[in-house]
Amino acid sequence: MNDQILNEISVLLKSHYHVINIETIDDDRAEAIAKEISDLIQIPFYIWSVHRGLFNYTERDVHPDTEDVFNLLSHISGSTSEGIYLLRGFKPFLDDIKVNTHLISLVDRLENDRSALFFTGKDAQLEDPLRSHVASIKLPLPSEDDFVVLLKQIYTDLKRKERIEINISKPDLDKLIMNLRGLTLFEAKKILTMIMVEDGTLTKDDIQVVIDSKKKLIEKEGLLEYYTAEESFGDIAALDGLKDWLKKRQIFVEKPDQAKKAGLIFPKGILLLGVPGTGKSLCAKAVSKEWGLPLLKMDPAKLYSKYIGETESKFNKAMEISEKMSPLILWIDEIEKAFASGGDADGGLSQRVIGSFLSWMQERKGDVFVIATANDVEKLPPEFLRKGRFDEIFFVDLPDYEARKSILDIHMKRREMALNLLNLERLAELTEGFSGAELEQVLIGALYSSFSNKTEITQEDIEEEIRSTYPLSQTFEHKIQTLREWAKTRTVSAN
Numbered sequence: 200m201n202d203q204i205l206n207e208i209s210v211l212l213k214s215h216y217h218v219i220n221i222e223t224i225d226d227d228r229a230e231a232i233a234k235e236i237s238d239l240i241q242i243p244f245y246i247w248s249v250h251r252g253l254f255n256y257t258e259r260d261v262h263p264d265t266e267d268v269f270n271l272l273s274h275i276s277g278s279t280s281e282g283i284y285l286l287r288g289f290k291p292f293l294d295d296i297k298v299n300t301h302l303i304s305l306v307d308r309l310e311n312d313r314s315a316l317f318f319t320g321k322d323a324q325l326e327d328p329l330r331s332h333v334a335s336i337k338l339p340l341p342s343e344d345d346f347v348v349l350l351k352q353i354y355t356d357l358k359r360k361e362r363i364e365i366n367i368s369k370p371d372l373d374k375l376i377m378n379l380r381g382l383t384l385f386e387a388k389k390i391l392t393m394i395m396v397e398d399g400t401l402t403k404d405d406i407q408v409v410i411d412s413k414k415k416l417i418e419k420e421g422l423l424e425y426y427t428a429e430e431s432f433g434d435i436a437a438l439d440g441l442k443d444w445l446k447k448r449q450i451f452v453e454k455p456d457q458a459k460k461a462g463l464i465f466p467k468g469i470l471l472l473g474v475p476g477t478g479k480s481l482c483a484k485a486v487s488k489e490w491g492l493p494l495l496k497m498d499p500a501k502l503y504s505k506y507i508g509e510t511e512s513k514f515n516k517a518m519e520i521s522e523k524m525s526p527l528i529l530w531i532d533e534i535e536k537a538f539a540s541g542g543d544a545d546g547g548l549s550q551r552v553i554g555s556f557l558s559w560m561q562e563r564k565g566d567v568f569v570i571a572t573a574n575d576v577e578k579l580p581p582e583f584l585r586k587g588r589f590d591e592i593f594f595v596d597l598p599d600y601e602a603r604k605s606i607l608d609i610h611m612k613r614r615e616m617a618l619n620l621l622n623l624e625r626l627a628e629l630t631e632g633f634s635g636a637e638l639e640q641v642l643i644g645a646l647y648s649s650f651s652n653k654t655e656i657t658q659e660d661i662e663e664e665i666r667s668t669y670p671l672s673q674t675f676e677h678k679i680q681t682l683r684e685w686a687k688t689r690t691v692s693a694n
């Protein structure tokens with residue numbers, strides 16, 4: 200698994216690099232790699248942390264007084280033998296100019312031997328002159344093969360201590376492994392151990408446990424929710440243009456290799472603009488079900504933090520998680536809320552987050568299909584709507600007569616209403632200007648009335664409910680008209 204990385208590092212060492220930054224947050228994996236390097240070139244392996252100081256991995260002896268960074272560097276400098284050193288939690292010390300100076304002179308001292316220092320950290324921004332002495336190497340996330348190796352290892356270890364049975368078919372095991380995607384080895388190890396130790400077997404049921412554990416890990420970050428969608432295209436009336444567009448792109452999940460061979464690239468995403476209650480959110484959920492991809496929902500309202508700097512790091516972290524877990528659907532509901540400026544106190548924050556988001560849309564790695572929805576274009580920054588950010592911008596208007604009929608039909612069937620006793624055409628005529636959400640509410644309201652009368656729902660119950668409803672389109676007629684005008688030249692109709 201690590202062959203390629205080991206190769207790259209060997210080349211760096213041969214090119215006389217003595218300080219290597221492994222770009223990862225997975226310290227355990229970095230440790231495993233540094234250890235393999237030391238085995239490969241057969242020199243001792245040391246681990247340092249500020250709590251423990253420096254210790255020899257094989258002999259397990261600690262070198263006294265090396266908790267202090269300067270003592271550590273002097274110790275390595277004065278050592279007469281070669282070594283591979285993994286410095287855990289070292290990156291923050293690099294902000295200290297004196298540490299930098301020490302490190303540079305240590306590098307000079309190591310010139311003619313094979314010793315090397317490893318530290319971990321993402322996006323290490325090193326200043327000159329240290330920068331030219333440090334090689335950075337990106338650690339890709341563990342692959343499914345890595346997880347299989349890990350699983351075997353855990354199984355072998357556990358079996359020595361207790362009885363563990365494997366009772367899972369190959370396809371189910373593959374599914375379980377696939378669901379580990381996006382986790383670090385450390386996280387995966389905890390989950391895999393837990394599912395086996397818990398009841399002494401590995402079974403099909405553990406797939407759900409893996410999914411749930413992963414859900415918890417993702418939601419811990421606060422911005423993303425792992426959403427389980429039940430809705431499919433069959434639950435959406437009308438919006439045929441949008442549904443067709445999406446169906447055509449399903450090839451990327453059904454036959455990804457074929458699509459890539461044909462030179463097609465994974466779709467970036469769509470923006471669904473429109474009147475509230477017209478099925479935009481519903482569509483996002485249905486795509487996940489139809490494509491069989493996980494759905495991560497981002498809540499823009501949670502983005503702004505009162506702690507400076509936290510907003511951006513939260514946002515970046517969320518984007519990173521979604522890349523790591525790809526392929527998936529990233530659903531940003533009511534995206535305009537993410538960019539609502541926090542007023543003057545905002546300090547250009549929303550502008551920076553917009554910048555981050557747009558550049559992420561362009562540069563991201565991994566197959567992440569973004570579905571953003573918005574009700575209010577006026578709050579969306581214009582750069583957002585420029586061509587090329589999203590594959591397409593769809594406008595979702597209020598349902599017309601036919602669409603209203605099929606929305607009513609879908610929701611009546613779902614609630615097992617006696618359709619033969621109801622005049623659907625008349626209901627559709629009476630509800631001009633109603634959104635899908637409002638049509639659904641009308642039916643729910645009528646159901647309540649009929650329950651209280653202990654009777655089967657009647658045409659009159661529903662018509663009464665319609666008469667007492669004031670659709671949003673009445674109150675916001677002007678606003679909706681403006682939105683329509685705006686959308687005419689800039690968007691594609693979802694219908």
Ligand SMILES: Nc1ncnc2c1ncn2[C@@H]1O[C@H](COP(=O)(O)OP(=O)(O)O)[C@@H](O)[C@H]1O
Pocket residue numbers: 434435436437438474475476477478479480481482572606609634635636637639
């Ligand atoms: N085209 C539609 N077909 C079926 N149901 C719809 C449709 N549009 C809206 N609805 C109903 O209204 C509910 C709310 O719609 P939603 O997708 O949340 O609207 P939006 O996100 O556009 O504001 C949906 O869950 C669904 O029950």
Ligand SMILES: [Mg+2]
Pocket residue numbers: 476479480481532533572
């Ligand atoms: Mg919505």
